[in-house]
Amino acid sequence: MHQFRKSGYxxxxxxxxxxxxxxxxxxxxxxxxxxxxxxxxPSGAWAAFLRALKDDR
Incomplete structure (x- = not known):
């Protein structure tokens, strides 16, 4: 079972x-x-997505 947490975003x-x-x-x-x-x-795709969110602020 995955351990989910609320996203900080x-x-x-x-x-x-x-x-x-x-x-x-x-x-x-x-x-x-x-x-x-x-x-x-995949971890690399998720990291790229989070970077894009930060750059878009």
Whole structure:
């Protein structure tokens, strides 16, 4: 079972995402719809996505 935590990018919003660290990957799911499963991304792709978010601020 993955250990999910609320994303720091979600702040105090009720509509947010949760992330989990996996070996060589990250998993993301919708906090409000956990039963729908999650998406997994390779670590490099997830890191590039987070960099893009920071650059877009």
């Amino acid at each position: 979600s702040a105090n919003e009720s509509a947010c995402v949760e992330v989990a660290d996996l070996p060589g990957a990250s998993a993301v799911r919708d906090t409000m719809n956990r039963s729908s499963g999650h998406l997994e991304f």
